Amino acid sequence: MTPPARSSEAIPAGNDLLRGSIDLVVLSVLADEPLYGYAIIKRVESRSSGSIRLTPGVLYPLLHQLEQQKLLLSTWEMVVADGNDDASRGRKRKWYRLSAKGRRRLAKRIDGYRAFQSLIDSFLSQPKSEGG
């Protein structure tokens, strides 16, 4: 997948368009491989070339919610050591992966998103002089 061209400004997490699609973004990155919260933030930022920066204050409650809805499954990992960072030893990390229900939900969300996008596109492509 080709990452989008880097935009001059990041889309703030509070942006209305993004706010309605954050779950779609999170489910999509988890469809590729299991990740933990901070890694999701970095992955989204890198895949959007820095355009989308998920704030942890939004992401973690969302992960909690998606897990409660059984869309995500989680496992805890005891961090042995991160590089030469001894302080990380013994810390717990929560890894998330998509459940079967989560995959079905993602497919449904993608269909819904595409249908919505195509509907909006149909307005945007209308000639200005129509009916005139």
Place this chain on the structure above:
Amino acid sequence: MKVRLDPTRRRRKSLVAPPPTDPNADDRIGAWLDVFVHLLHVPPAEREAIRNELESHLRERARDLMLRGRSETEAAQQAIDELGVTAELASRYDQNARTRYRRLLMHLSMFGLVAITGVIASIALLTQPTSSGTTPIHAFAEASLQDAPLPPLELSLMPDQSFRDFIDQVQAVNGVKLTIDYRDLIEAGIDPDDALNLHADAVSLEAALRLIEVSTAAQLAPIGWRFDGDRLTISTRERLDRQETELVSYDLRDVLRSIAAERYRSLLGDDEALDHATADVISLLQEMVAPNDWTENGGNLAKQQMVGTKLFVQAPRRMHEKIRWIIEDLAASVAHPAAMAPKSRPSGTPHAIGGGSSRSISGGGGGLHQSRAGAPPRSSRPASGVVPPSATSTP
């Protein structure tokens, strides 16, 4: 499981020694987490899991920031600040828990809460003190909100029997007049001609309907019924609810004044105190009475509008019974106890609240007045422990 996140970053980390840890620096992250978890209203195990996850995030993030040159204290503070306002973050988690709790309540109410609450209410009534002057146990019987009692039929379900066959059996056993809303039942997931694949001997009509509900998609749109002693109507509960939606006004004047005075007036002005009291009462009703059905909670059956000290609620009849009970209970705490007790209440009978249209509960006027537009009120239900006040019909 192989996870590669950012190889470049990983290499750099291994080459660059982490900044030295300041032994005198406060553990800001630990202190913040201690405060944060106290704001959470979730079960202890969940609280611990949330804490562990956020701690992992904060320490990893702080470490990244330290690698970019921030001091330990600055890095910890920035990582915390990035989480946003602490109380807002806690409320997002709480919102998840509330949603889950509501779902649980919805499922419980479908499958068992009704029976459990009925038993509890019965025990409460049986253990009610009977001596004059004692306070009766004041409990709302959820069972009274359920569908009307069905004729006492004993039925059998066979695996190859369809819903239509079942209905024929009901008619054959008792000759009861039936109205079946097949269109709604189909939408609820019951195909009248599909085999039910159920086997049960000698079950009551209610038990049979519950079995059908649980074994079909009708769990999502529960079956409802009404039996008026002559005719049995079976449809979805939502359809029956809609048919029985009533607009009722509740006069909360005294209740609101009392709550405002007790809880807020020492801190706020009169108007603001009243606003807070109003919000408290509405929040109580929307949390306790069919939370999923209020439009404010994402439902589509009940809505409310406050005008001055009058609360207008448009909702199914079953919800009004519980709303009325809660408001009466609040009003009872406002009213003077002497004004509450019916003068000729026989020893051992349930305590009656209200009892007349536009009746004032407190001695000084106000109290609970009701008027309603729509169907007449259900008959009193002494078994519930509460006799609802009669309402004034509004044409």
